[in-house]
Amino acid sequence: MTDSPSPFIAAWIARVARLAAGSVRPPAALDVAMGRGRHTGLLAEAGFRAFGVDRNPEALAAALREAARRGLRLHVWAADLEAGVLPSARFDLLVCARYLQRSLFGAIRAGVKPGGVVLYETFTVRQRSCGAGPRSPDHLLGIGELRQAFEGWAVLEYLETEGPEAVARLAARKPASPGHDGP
Numbered sequence: 001m002t003d004s005p006s007p008f009i010a011a012w013i014a015r016v017a018r019l020a021a022g023s024v025r026p027p028a029a030l031d032v033a034m035g036r037g038r039h040t041g042l043l044a045e046a047g048f049r050a051f052g053v054d055r056n057p058e059a060l061a062a063a064l065r066e067a068a069r070r071g072l073r074l075h076v077w078a079a080d081l082e083a084g085v086l087p088s089a090r091f092d093l094l095v096c097a098r099y100l101q102r103s104l105f106g107a108i109r110a111g112v113k114p115g116g117v118v119l120y121e122t123f124t125v126r127q128r129s130c131g132a133g134p135r136s137p138d139h140l141l142g143i144g145e146l147r148q149a150f151e152g153w154a155v156l157e158y159l160e161t162e163g164p165e166a167v168a169r170l171a172a173r174k175p176a177s178p179g180h181d182g183p
Contacts, residue, residue, distance in 0.1 A: 005038045006097050008169045012119045016093050017046035027092035030111060033081060033099035037063030037074065044072040048093065052076045086111040095119045100139050105149045115176035120146060126166030133165065146170050
């Protein structure tokens with residue numbers, strides 16, 4: 001796994017930030033299973049109130065040190081995501097990269113405000129033929145599974161790759177409530 005941001009996630013963070021430009025209050029974004037913050041820092045740089053959650057306190061501390069070095073502010077907390085605890089309807093953007101916990105799909109969907117966006121990227125079962133990365137079915141999406149997990153949302157972009165890594169990538173907007181334009 002790389003410490004570099006995903007080009008897909010980075011491009012979409014910039015797009016969503018442009019859509020949110022001019023908001024009265026900076027939009028809120030959450031990086032789920034943030035690790036050392038490779039996407040959390042991008043969120044802060046793009047003008048989001050950047051939040052991140054991970055179960056590893058050492059990774060969170062490293063992310064905070066790097067953010068301070070870069071003059072960025074992050075709001076992070078340590079939590080076991082197996083408990084599925086995420087704030088509800090709080091985020092304009094939610095990012096999840098290289099992490100799969102199917103039981104968390106509902107909490108991720110609920111964590112996004114109406115009109116908000118989810119960016120998700122993780123490995124599919126085709127990764128087994130790439131010779132590296134996760135092997136367990138618990139950590140590999142079935143073909144089309146990510147898109148199905150966000151059924152009813154407006155799919156802005158969806159792609160499943162086969163190499164050099166086999167990943168599914170999704171950008172999707174939660175249906176807006178009446179009178180809400182989203183970020």
